[in-house]
Amino acid sequence: MTRPNRPDLPDVPWIVDADVRAGYGVDASFGAQAPTDFEVVRARDEADVVEVLRYAAATGTPIVPQGGRTGLVGGATATPGAIVLSTLGLNDIVDVDPVQGLAVAGPGVIVEEFKKACAAEELFYPPDPASAASCTLGGNVATNAGGLCCVKYGVTADYIAGLRVVLPGGAVMTTGRRTAKNSVGPDLTGLLVGSEGTIGVIMQVVTKVIPAPDPALTALGTFPTLTAAAEAIVALRRDPHPPCLLEFLDEASIAAIQSLADYGFPQGCAAALLVQADRPGHVTQDLARYAAMLTQAGADEVAVADDAQEADALLAGRRALHVALEAQGPQLIEDMCVPIRALPQLVTRGREITAAHGIEVTMSGHGGDGNLHPSLGVDPRDPDQVERGWRAFGEMVDLALELGGTLSGEHGVGRLKAPFLRRQFDNAQLQRLRAIKAVFDPAGLMNPGASYSAP
Numbered sequence: 001m002t003r004p005n006r007p008d009l010p011d012v013p014w015i016v017d018a019d020v021r022a023g024y025g026v027d028a029s030f031g032a033q034a035p036t037d038f039e040v041v042r043a044r045d046e047a048d049v050v051e052v053l054r055y056a057a058a059t060g061t062p063i064v065p066q067g068g069r070t071g072l073v074g075g076a077t078a079t080p081g082a083i084v085l086s087t088l089g090l091n092d093i094v095d096v097d098p099v100q101g102l103a104v105a106g107p108g109v110i111v112e113e114f115k116k117a118c119a120a121e122e123l124f125y126p127p128d129p130a131s132a133a134s135c136t137l138g139g140n141v142a143t144n145a146g147g148l149c150c151v152k153y154g155v156t157a158d159y160i161a162g163l164r165v166v167l168p169g170g171a172v173m174t175t176g177r178r179t180a181k182n183s184v185g186p187d188l189t190g191l192l193v194g195s196e197g198t199i200g201v202i203m204q205v206v207t208k209v210i211p212a213p214d215p216a217l218t219a220l221g222t223f224p225t226l227t228a229a230a231e232a233i234v235a236l237r238r239d240p241h242p243p244c245l246l247e248f249l250d251e252a253s254i255a256a257i258q259s260l261a262d263y264g265f266p267q268g269c270a271a272a273l274l275v276q277a278d279r280p281g282h283v284t285q286d287l288a289r290y291a292a293m294l295t296q297a298g299a300d301e302v303a304v305a306d307d308a309q310e311a312d313a314l315l316a317g318r319r320a321l322h323v324a325l326e327a328q329g330p331q332l333i334e335d336m337c338v339p340i341r342a343l344p345q346l347v348t349r350g351r352e353i354t355a356a357h358g359i360e361v362t363m364s365g366h367g368g369d370g371n372l373h374p375s376l377g378v379d380p381r382d383p384d385q386v387e388r389g390w391r392a393f394g395e396m397v398d399l400a401l402e403l404g405g406t407l408s409g410e411h412g413v414g415r416l417k418a419p420f421l422r423r424q425f426d427n428a429q430l431q432r433l434r435a436i437k438a439v440f441d442p443a444g445l446m447n448p449g450a451s452y453s454a455p
């Protein structure tokens with residue numbers, strides 16, 4: 001048995017090695033720091049999770065559920081005195097059923113592995129965060145993760161049919177459906193999706209799966225102005241068969257990518273759009289139409305992939321973006337989503353805000369969704385820069401809200417963005433959310449301080 005030297009603790013797999021434990025202390029969020037006093041359990045099965053939540057209820061111990069620790073908002077970072085409950089080991093893919101159109105898997109399944117298992121049955125599980133190689137299904141459900149193909153297929157919430165959850169105190173609850181339809185409601189599944197570990201621990205996920213599309217092909221358009229790129233996005237969104245990927249990169253993002261390696265972007269363009277088509281039987285035809293739209297909107301250059309290899313090569317630069325930005329120094333990453341037509345204002349006014357605070361910024365992301373990740377270059381060791389960075393961050397949140405948007409399109413709120421939540425939620429909404437949480441978690445032990453649960 002591995003457990004800290006305390007006989008009162010339940011007999012579950014505690015991580016006792018201090019170095020290993022420290023690794024579970026933080027997620028991928030800006031400036032994340034683990035406290036010194038937290039424990040980690042790496043659950044093997046539901047019984048372990050039930051034991052830990054019973055113990056937590058009996059002793060008033062906070063619980064931080066954790067998946068792949070790729071979260072960018074501090075939702076999975078340990079808090080003082082908490083038990084970090086890792087569900088990474090709960091990684092069984094139980095079923096992929098082409099007849100039912102459903103798949104069932106544990107919360108610790110890595111998203112890329114899950115997508116591969118579905119593909120083996122010629123099925124498609126669309127959600128595809130750029131972190132798919134290391135994030136988990138449970139983490140994606142808890143954050144309502146998005147990704148690169150939401151523009152056509154939607155977000156994680158659109159694919160969750162049901163859940164199995166362990167609640168504070170150890171009760172187990174099953175929500176949603178394992179059938180093609182279900183009208184016995186209300187359905188609590190939606191409450192759990194995006195709840196960021198504040199209600200219960202997700203133990204099993206039932207997802208919708210759909211017929212596999214054709215392998216996608218890619219086009220890259222580069223633009224002399226931001227306005228031209230924005231016009232192309234609007235035109236593509238109006239197409240009756242919209243692209244399955246529509247990504248935006250601004251000049252600074254392209255420069256960062258090109259400084260990592262030559263990914264083939266021309267120098268000096270104001271913006272680039274990457275577009276993909278995957279409609280069965282119509283990929284080449286759709287892509288040719290998208291390419292014509294890019295040209296008509298004012299693209300200087302349009303490159304169209306003829307095969308999967310070329311398609312991957314065109315997308316490689318976008319995939320390298322996070323690494324390219326990290327290579328330039330620590331990044332404070334925003335995640336605002338605005339109405340599509342407001343994108344140019346988000347970019348230009350966002351740049352003005354950051355410039356006024358002396359902070360460098362790149363603007364990129366899921367342009368087709370109006371969901372950008374302005375990335376602020378902020379050194380967490382420089383208190384003055386950190387203060388200016390957060391001020392710029394807050395003003396950009398205000399800008400997104402003024403434009404009719406939200407402070408998070410897909411990363412969630414966690415602890416990092418909790419101080420800004422009051423700018424989006426009014427008192428009436430916050431009070432009712434907290435009242436709902438109290439029904440499940442009267443002692444407030446689930447992920448305290450994350451999102452709406454923060455004081």
Ligand SMILES: Cc1cc2nc3c(=O)[nH]c(=O)nc-3n(C[C@H](O)[C@H](O)[C@H](O)COP(=O)(O)OP(=O)(O)OC[C@H]3O[C@@H](n4cnc5c(N)ncnc54)[C@H](O)[C@@H]3O)c2cc1C
Pocket residue numbers: 027028064065066067068069070071072074075076087107128129130131134135136137138139140141142143144145146147148196197198200201202203322410411414447450
């Ligand atoms: C390079 C990079 C690229 C990214 N790209 C994208 C992207 O394109 N789209 C996107 O949406 N996100 C993206 N992200 C953010 C991140 O990958 C997502 O938020 C992801 O959903 C987190 O999953 P995880 O398994 O790592 O969860 P964690 O980071 O471990 O946890 C995230 C949240 O989920 C909760 N949680 C985890 N497991 C459970 C569970 N079993 N039960 C209850 N609550 C749980 C945690 O408490 C926490 O609040 C990216 C991150 C990185 C580092």
